[in-house]
Amino acid sequence: MSAIDTEFVDELASYAGLARRAAAAYLSGDLSPYLEVPATEYLDRGGKGLRPALCLATCSAFGGDVEKALPSAAAIELLHTAFLVHDDVEDDSDLRRGEPTLHRKYGPALAINAGDGLAVVALGALRDNERALGRRLAARVWSEFDFMARQTVDGQARELGWRRDGRTDLTPDDYLDLIMKKTCWYTTLLPLRVGALVGSRGALDLEPMLRFGFYLGAAFQIRDDVLNLTGSEAVYGKETLGDLREGKRTLMLIHLLAAASPSDRRQVVGYLALDPSQRSSEVAEHIMTLMDDHGSVAFADEFARGIARAAGVAFEEAFAAAPDSPARRFIRELVTYMVERDR
């Protein structure tokens, strides 16, 4: 992480800490330990807090008090955690943030319900916006969350469906369409749009946020997929090659299917036709070697850097109305962070 300066890391941790404390407060009180204990577990394990940090910093960059965006930032972190819990069950993953996934620890039933609980608590947090922002602006924020959630579950369905149907005919454009829905809305677009709404008290035109949010979220997701292949398990906190074991249609896999020789391609197609439980570590590592041989990882890495450069340009447009400030600089730095991070 040499390219990331420590001031940025401290600011990220500070924003994330604010949001995490607010999120934890919404989970405490009247809930049974059978819900509260599993629901707080991933939050207690930490996490980067990128999403709420982006929301709070955007609010600040457009002249708002971060306090005003705190219920929304807490809701973002809670909903993100809800998605992680359900994703881990859906993918049957082993590790999250360096420890066993929730369903491994508490069983699938309590884990699925904890994910539901996190989503419910997230939406409950948004009710505080009525007091903080007034009924009109609170309703606009709610409508942003509603739209985002619909995109996210729809994107998740597409990805799961591609795997279930054994799709091997996908293009990089299919992948970009998918992550716009599955990742960008909740990771970058919603935090940016809600932060800008709250910071400008509803005055800002949100249109230019679309382009910036898409580039930023795409850079994030592609880097995430690369880290899943090449990252250190201890730093990254998820099982290495997990995506490959799950047959996730990443940019690297799509590249490999297009670039491989007919015989290599047959091996990859055969691998993807297996039931996930039959995909051994040895075979997954062989597919990884094929990706290296065909430059699939380098392709994805360069793709992410290209998109990050485009995000840098789109940032200037989206934040044209925001004067120079620490928060604005933090968001500009985040563009670099997305493709340089190793966790």
Add this chain to the structure above:
Amino acid sequence: MSAIDTEFVDELASYAGLARRAAAAYLSGDLSPYLEVPATEYLDRGGKGLRPALCLATCSAFGGDVEKALPSAAAIELLHTAFLVHDDVEDDSDLRRGEPTLHRKYGPALAINAGDGLAVVALGALRDNERALGRRLAARVWSEFDFMARQTVDGQARELGWRRDGRTDLTPDDYLDLIMKKTCWYTTLLPLRVGALVGSRGALDLEPMLRFGFYLGAAFQIRDDVLNLTGSEAVYGKETLGDLREGKRTLMLIHLLAAASPSDRRQVVGYLALDPSQRSSEVAEHIMTLMDDHGSVAFADEFARGIARAAGVAFEEAFAAAPDSPARRFIRELVTYMVERDR
């Protein structure tokens, strides 16, 4: 169903049909088939539609136009369906409405995501309340949904936790506390309260609805548990003895644990200590015989009828401000239906 008159059955079907069509409309349009197909499946299989019918009839009984309560009724049916989908995964049930459960048909990943999608679409439907009811009343309705959802996931966590911890020391009071959270809020209290809010344009005191809704919901849940033991699979649509196989802490099981001789009790405790996969049909049928021998089913049946009588009294208090009307009579009839129904 001899005690239920056909006029009531027709009215129930008519309310349910209205809500189901509205619910289906919210699910169509921009969603991927990987989400839309599994998400609409349980709705297409029918279902009684008790919950949205109660909401629409209550709105009408308090002088409102049922159209005004339609987004809320659709949200109730969608959210109910979301709970069913996740419950079926959590309990690993085989049948729902006479056909394989969603996770049996599409796999757990797409099923869990379809449940998430149904919940998201449900909350999206509530946004239409802003136009239909104005921002102020819409916010009150939203806050009712928020409170209810928190109660429901919390109650579900408790029930799953009781099973996971092998609890055999529960009393009928524990059971009633549980179903107040797990069942009554979303089955009766929310439909009543939202119907009354919309029908009276926010003017009605909702306090007396608490008692009526609790009695009505408890009668419903106890009858449901009894049907799971004694109902015909073809009519009831779920696998018979499913609750017993899952080790669900029903009133009958709690009664049996208290009423059984020490040696019979040891058998029951031993049965509950088994992993659900080890609980054979034969042993479940033996536990069922013990319940018959000790009058546990008759006890629960009489308990439900007693609560239904209390509901009849509480109804008059809760609906004191509503003049006689077909809708008011429908709700009064619903009290009887709760304990007489066989599906």
